[in-house]
Structures are given as C-alpha cells and as structure tokens.
Amino acid sequence: MSLENYGILKAKPKDCKRGKGKSAHYQILVDDGKNEHRIAVNINSKVAPSELLYFADDNFSHPIIEKLGSLEMGYKSLDRSSRDLRLDYVRGGLFDTSKMVPLECDVPGPSNDLNELIQKYVEKAAAMDNGMLYAFGERWGPESFLPDSFFGFRPGSGIHDIHMNQGNSEKWQDDDAPCQDGGLLIHLPEENRWVAIFLAFQSQCFNTDDTTGHCLPDVPQKVPETSSQTCEVEEPESTEAGSVLIVGALVNPEGVDSGKESVTLFNASPKTIDLAGWSLKDASGRKSNIKGKIRAGSGTRILFSGKGVILSNGGGTISLYDNQGTLMHEVKYSSREVRSGWTIVF
Known part of the structure; x- marks a missing residue:
C-alpha cells in the first residue's frame, strides 16, 4: 500500500x-x-x-x-x-x-x-x-x-x-x-x-520491488548513480472492476464489536489476484489496508482491528479500492439488515 x-x-x-x-x-x-x-x-x-x-x-x-x-x-x-x-x-x-x-x-x-x-x-x-x-x-x-x-x-x-x-x-x-x-x-x-x-531507517532495505516497494533481501544492493533520472517505475497490472466483490459483512458481531467486525471478499475473475496495496473504507472515510492473495473463484475474510474501518450498526457504505486507489466495488446496507452475530450478504 x-x-x-x-x-x-x-x-x-x-x-x-x-x-x-x-x-x-x-x-x-x-x-x-x-x-x-x-x-x-x-x-x-x-x-x-x-x-x-x-x-x-x-x-x-x-x-x-x-x-x-x-x-x-x-x-x-x-x-x-x-x-x-x-x-x-x-x-x-x-x-x-x-x-x-x-x-x-x-x-x-x-x-x-x-x-x-x-x-x-x-x-x-x-x-x-x-x-x-x-x-x-x-x-x-x-x-x-x-x-x-x-x-x-x-x-x-x-x-x-x-x-x-x-x-x-x-x-x-x-x-x-x-x-x-x-x-x-x-x-x-x-x-x-x-x-x-x-x-x-536502518530497518529498511534498498533492494525493493519495482511495483510494490517491498524489500527484496536476496537481490544485490542497488546503488543508483546520481544522474538526470526521474522517477520511472513499471505500472502494476490493473485489475478489472468487478473482479473482486464485497459479498458479505459482519457488522454487529456478538459481544464487543471491536476486533470482530469483518468483510468477506470474493474473486470472480479467472486468475489469482494479489491484494497487496488494496484497501477498504467505511462511510466516514476510515481506511484499513489489506493484503494477501485470492485464488480464482475463492473468497477471503478481512477482519478489522478497530483502528481503521468501523462498521456502523446504523447503516453505511463499504468501499473496496485497488493498489492504484481505483474504486473496485461498493456496497450499502441499512440498519434493518443488521442483526447480532449475522453476516449481511450482498
């Protein structure tokens, strides 16, 4: 991200x-x-x-x-x-x-x-x-x-x-x-x-992936010469809108909500999709970064820590963004759909 x-x-x-x-x-x-x-x-x-x-x-x-x-x-x-x-x-x-x-x-x-x-x-x-x-x-x-x-x-x-x-x-x-x-x-x-x-920081490395910026510890150290270069990197492969869908949300878990709310994503595309750099946002704009991979035709459950996205029991919006900040899918729910311990299916 x-x-x-x-x-x-x-x-x-x-x-x-x-x-x-x-x-x-x-x-x-x-x-x-x-x-x-x-x-x-x-x-x-x-x-x-x-x-x-x-x-x-x-x-x-x-x-x-x-x-x-x-x-x-x-x-x-x-x-x-x-x-x-x-x-x-x-x-x-x-x-x-x-x-x-x-x-x-x-x-x-x-x-x-x-x-x-x-x-x-x-x-x-x-x-x-x-x-x-x-x-x-x-x-x-x-x-x-x-x-x-x-x-x-x-x-x-x-x-x-x-x-x-x-x-x-x-x-x-x-x-x-x-x-x-x-x-x-x-x-x-x-x-x-x-x-x-x-x-x-000394904990950072300078051998980084051209797309994600993540550390590549087994690659020889890059030491760029001071030159007239500008920042040019390979653009990450784009993902078609609708490839990953928000299919469920546990808005009101039993007991204390914090750390138990979740959203379920489904990969409708024919290929594995890397979620590195993707994010979810709630109606107030609070954001939670997500990562991992979803195989074609499979789903994954994203558990919220309570420090980013907060799912309101009074209804709201959940938005999914890819690693370029492009809106990929968005769902809305009302307070009438919220039941303790039940997952809302979209």
Missing part, C-alpha cells in the same frame, strides 16, 4: 524545535503566505537501532530543482501523473545511498547530531528573504478544531514521513511503494545553491 496523501509542501521556514526521546521529530514551523504548517521530520527510530541513516548534499543538483521553483506556495498532491516531482531513493538518481550514515538525534557537542545538522540549513533558509523549504511526505489536516500541538496555530496541518517510504520491515510494509519517498530540499538563493536532506 502507498501513502494516502503523498505530496510536497513549499513554504517559508519561521521557527523550529528540537526533538528528543523515542520516535523524536525535529519540528519546523513554516508559512505558505496564507496558512502556517508544521513539518515533522523523524530523527529517531522506535525500533533498534534507533539512529536514522542520514545523507545531506549541500550543493544538490538534479533536474527536479528546475521544476520546484515554479511551484505555487503551499501543498501540492503528487499523484502518478507527477512522476517528475516524486522522490525515489532507489530509482530516482538522487544520490548514492551507500553514502548514508547512521546519526544520533541528540548528543552533547556541536554539529554532531540530526537536530543540529538539520537546524543549520533550516536557519539559513529562514534568515534569507527568499529562502524556501520543500518537504516531501504525507500530509495531515487541516484539523479545523485543533490547534497545532507544537506551535499552537489553527487549523493544525502539516506534513510528515520525511524519510524513505519503501523497503519497510513487516510491521510498516503497508506503507511501501516506489516513487513516494520523503525528503527535505532547501533553496538558499543568496548562496545560489540547494541543499538536500535524505533520511532512512
């Missing part, structure tokens, strides 16, 4: 806060001329080893920078049609990944941890009239009723996942996809240069 809201935020840096502790983030307050946003840069891993891999090019040169300057201020969603703006550490020719080194987030001494190295470039951009940050990652918000938890502005909004987003370990594998890596590009016009900061 890919990130749901991958894109780029172009804005002027205003303030920053250092990160500490497990899952620490370096926080950057930025302004796009209309609204404030927060860029949350992960600088520490909850999974050992805790140090992130880091590479900074303080004189970055790549065809992508020619396109960034013409972007309007603010957030821009980067869909498949925006390949020339999407980042890919493995295929994009951005830098030599073998030069990434592990770096702690917060240690005594000057210029020797991620907080200080990122801050050095952010402060340079903030001090220049036209200094600009370009953050690649996943957007959140706007959260109309919530102030930002670090800088207090309203509505809360920003961008995170400013790191490689493929080759993840199994726990985070649903976020994998090529051409959706995070990063921080900084334009310093008064010094006539660009700075690029790239980050990855």
Whole structure:
C-alpha cells in the first residue's frame, strides 16, 4: 500500500524545535503566505537501532530543482501523473545511498547530531528573504478544531514521513511503494545553491520491488548513480472492476464489536489476484489496508482491528479500492439488515 496523501509542501521556514526521546521529530514551523504548517521530520527510530541513516548534499543538483521553483506556495498532491516531482531513493538518481550514515538525534557537542545538522540549513533558509523549504511526505489536516500541538496555530496541518517510504520491515510494509519517498530540499538563493536532506531507517532495505516497494533481501544492493533520472517505475497490472466483490459483512458481531467486525471478499475473475496495496473504507472515510492473495473463484475474510474501518450498526457504505486507489466495488446496507452475530450478504 502507498501513502494516502503523498505530496510536497513549499513554504517559508519561521521557527523550529528540537526533538528528543523515542520516535523524536525535529519540528519546523513554516508559512505558505496564507496558512502556517508544521513539518515533522523523524530523527529517531522506535525500533533498534534507533539512529536514522542520514545523507545531506549541500550543493544538490538534479533536474527536479528546475521544476520546484515554479511551484505555487503551499501543498501540492503528487499523484502518478507527477512522476517528475516524486522522490525515489532507489530509482530516482538522487544520490548514492551507500553514502548514508547512521546519526544520533541528540548528543552533547556541536554539529554532531540530526537536530543540529538539520537546524543549520533550516536557519539559513529562514534568515534569507527568499529562502524556501520543500518537504516531501504525507500530509495531515487541516484539523479545523485543533490547534497545532507544537506551535499552537489553527487549523493544525502539516506534513510528515520525511524519510524513505519503501523497503519497510513487516510491521510498516503497508506503507511501501516506489516513487513516494520523503525528503527535505532547501533553496538558499543568496548562496545560489540547494541543499538536500535524505533520511532512512536502518530497518529498511534498498533492494525493493519495482511495483510494490517491498524489500527484496536476496537481490544485490542497488546503488543508483546520481544522474538526470526521474522517477520511472513499471505500472502494476490493473485489475478489472468487478473482479473482486464485497459479498458479505459482519457488522454487529456478538459481544464487543471491536476486533470482530469483518468483510468477506470474493474473486470472480479467472486468475489469482494479489491484494497487496488494496484497501477498504467505511462511510466516514476510515481506511484499513489489506493484503494477501485470492485464488480464482475463492473468497477471503478481512477482519478489522478497530483502528481503521468501523462498521456502523446504523447503516453505511463499504468501499473496496485497488493498489492504484481505483474504486473496485461498493456496497450499502441499512440498519434493518443488521442483526447480532449475522453476516449481511450482498
């Protein structure tokens, strides 16, 4: 599965806060001329080893920078049609990944941890009239009723996942996809240069599948040369709408609903279908990623954890999307069809 809201935020840096502790983030307050946003840069891993891999090019040169300057201020969603703006550490020719080194987030001494190295470039951009940050990652918000938890502005909004987003370990594998890596590009016009900061977790691998972005541990390490490449990957094979159908839903299981609600899918096509990257959504837009394979003429039951899709006893809609975000099937049910312990058949 890919990130749901991958894109780029172009804005002027205003303030920053250092990160500490497990899952620490370096926080950057930025302004796009209309609204404030927060860029949350992960600088520490909850999974050992805790140090992130880091590479900074303080004189970055790549065809992508020619396109960034013409972007309007603010957030821009980067869909498949925006390949020339999407980042890919493995295929994009951005830098030599073998030069990434592990770096702690917060240690005594000057210029020797991620907080200080990122801050050095952010402060340079903030001090220049036209200094600009370009953050690649996943957007959140706007959260109309919530102030930002670090800088207090309203509505809360920003961008995170400013790191490689493929080759993840199994726990985070649903976020994998090529051409959706995070990063921080900084334009310093008064010094006539660009700075690029790239980050990855040590638990990630750089040998990834061209379609899914999943780790391929038995394949020799890919080290792309820095070049004029843009992000080009093989498009996954499309699945015809109606190939996989939602045929049942257990909306109101006996006892506590959480962790027991489920949807049953059926493969009506003549071939096995890989559900990697597919998802289900409820009427409120809550999403659960799914995976696995369904053989031709067979079904599979998807059990919800309670953290994504929630099936309302009052009626609702269940939607199935493929790995390109295309709606494949959708069903509706009413409260009259909901019975304790019974599966609704569509």
